Amino acid sequence: MQPISGTPPRPPGEGPVTPSAIGEQPLSTMQRTVLERLITRLVALTSQQSAEVWAGMKHDLGLKNESPLLSRHFPAAEQNLNLRLTTAQQNHTTRQVVSQLTELLGQGNNRQAVSEFIRQQFGQTTLSQLTPDQLKTVLTLLQSNQLSIPQPQQRPATERPLQPAEHNTLKQMVTRLAAATGESNKLIWQSMLELSGVKAGELIPAKQFTHLVTWLQARQTLSTQTAPTLHTLQAALKQPLEPREFEAVRDYAQQTWQATPQTVLTTAQVQDLLNQIFIRRAEPESGVPEARNIQPIYSPLFAPVVDTIKSISARPGLMIIALMVALALFWLVI
Structure with a gap:
């Protein structure tokens, strides 16, 4: 008896051979649905189109774009999309945090307070250099009013x-x-x-x-x-x-x-x-002291004498008499 056309000959005692090896079959309906749902979520979080995500995933798996995905590719494809989705979610969250920070930085002296804080705590000078967790920390501190301008810039609340x-x-x-x-x-x-x-x-x-x-x-x-x-x-x-x-x-x-x-x-x-x-x-x-309260630099002990001299100097006649009296006293002493 001749074997059925298209069926390879087999040794006696062996069972029938399946049409294709396990894993070489196309994606099942359930597998394709799982991948499509992941891609839909990715498209919602990024600016990519569905076709771009499919192409990128195949590239990561080492497949040509025109090559079909087979059942054996499913685990790696699912893992690849999950990793992409995690990254996209992190980036989306970071963008939201940066947007909120940007809005708060325009209020009061938040920009200076944040600049000083990230320089002292993280050794950075710009927000773009911070990790997502560090950005969240800064946002939380700003929202709870826990960031303030450090010394020497900080002043009491009454001296804002x-x-x-x-x-x-x-x-x-x-x-x-x-x-x-x-x-x-x-x-x-x-x-x-x-x-x-x-x-x-x-x-x-x-x-x-x-x-x-x-x-x-x-x-x-x-x-x-x-x-x-x-x-x-x-x-x-x-x-x-x-x-x-x-x-x-x-x-x-x-x-x-x-x-x-x-x-x-x-x-x-x-x-x-x-x-x-x-x-x-x-x-x-x-x-x-105000100008009118500033005292002269001479000793108060001599103030009466100075005032007397000022008064006499304003009247030349008295000045001459005083001089003559002083000379007479001088001759009597010697």
Whole structure:
């Protein structure tokens, strides 16, 4: 008897041979469904299309794109897609964390606080260098208000730094003043930092904002004055000097330059007076003696004698008589 056509001959006693070896069959319906579900989830998390994922998976398995997946390829294909899915999920989560961080960084001084924190804790300078777990840590700390500006930048809660809007206002005013006077923005900012009493690396406290605005506005106004005096300076202030303040500034000008309220002041004198006004208003509790309270450098013991000499020197006749009396006493002594 002849074997059936297409069936290879077999030795006596052996069973029938299957049409194809186990694993060489095409993917079963269940296997293909499992792979398609994984690919659908991948497409939802990435910008890839389904065909791209199929092609990438076959490439990883060492198959040509036109080669069909067989049943024996299923375990490796499933593992490959699961790994891709895990990576895509991690990337998606990281993107969400970065998006939330980006939104929070624009609030208050979060950007500076985060920069200092990641530099000290992770040795990095940008968020892009952090691992996903590190990014989550930073986000959690920000959301729970546990990140703050470290020393020396940190100030008590009552001395919060300038808000971004306040800083922008000062920045615009500095730019206008620089354009009007020809002074560089950098020098104006340096003067403001020194007046505010902050050290290098610190932020200007918000309590100085109003005083700085007044200082900048007054400088802007007085830059157009050709013959400024103490009275025009007073008029240029957004918050005019109180009588006690005016008296202190007048005495300071008198003692420093022998200037009266009607004396025409130089640009340097005007700026010096504005600085004095700023300091007196910004730090009234500092205990710095006002100009009218500064005592002479001579000893109080000789104060009566000095006052007597001043009184006599103002009257030449008395001065001559006093001199003659002094000479007579001198001859009697010797």
